[in-house]
Amino acid sequence: MHAAPKLVDCFINRGPPARLHHGAVGRAFLESLAHADRAQLTLQLREALNKFALECVPPAASGQVRHAAQYFALAAYAGELASSYNLTGWPLGTVWNAAKVMLADWLQHRGGSDDEENKQIIRLTRYFFEQHGMSRFHRWNDEVNTVIDTHGPKTLGMCGFAKTIDIAINGQFADAKASEVTYYVYRESWANDVLKDRDLKRANKLLLDMGVLTPAKDGKASQSRKLPGSGRSNVGVYVVNPSMLYGGGPEDE
DSSP states (O other): OTTHHHHHHHHHHHHHHHHHHTTHHHHHHHHHHHTSOHHHHHHHHHHHHHHHHHHHSOTTOOHHHHHHHHHHHHHHHHHHHHHHTTOSOOOTTHHHHHHHHHHHHHHHHHTSSSOHHHHHHHHHHHHHHHHHTTTSEEEOOOSSOOSOOTTSOOOSSOOEEEEEEEEOBTTBSTTOOEEEEEEEEEHHHIIIIITTTSOHHHHHHHHHHHTSEEOOTTSOSOEEEOOTTOTTOOEEEEEEOGGGGGSOOTTOO
């Protein structure tokens, strides 16, 4: 606070020169570009983008990361070009190295070089079943019978059915102490509740590959199944195995 008057005086004294010279470097840079060899600049830029990717982008990085890295590389190349025109006052390599540091910080902040969209799909799906697995799915524990279980709790905002299956331990079901729940999610609920605002085609492919979705016989993500209360009609559902979301995938960093 005590330094505020001095800071104000500094801005007042430097304001007119700043207004006078504001944008001068940018104009000089554009003028230099206008007189440069276009073919040579194009070649240099392509080489710079490739060099930056080799130096900074992990080999297994997602397409999103590679695309973003090109913008860092473009800024680095432009800064180095401006320095070569004696417009920045910085030694050559300064902007390039700064861009590498910034990309590394960005990667650390986003959680790595994997595809962020895939991570979000996995988190969103897992979160939905953690929050609503008991409340929005009606109980269905009879493999053969498709009569609605009237003893189950009332289900509000119903998204489908949940079937609990005992897991054999040491080959013995009698001593089973674990179980898994398979969910039969209505197609509309899958798109509008579980994967709201996500690319459905992309999400289905990812979750099929992970084993979260059980595919139909033709390989499609959804199936037609007889459900409790559906009578003789088949209903379109996604058969979901949420336990596969806890396999230590790329989102668990």
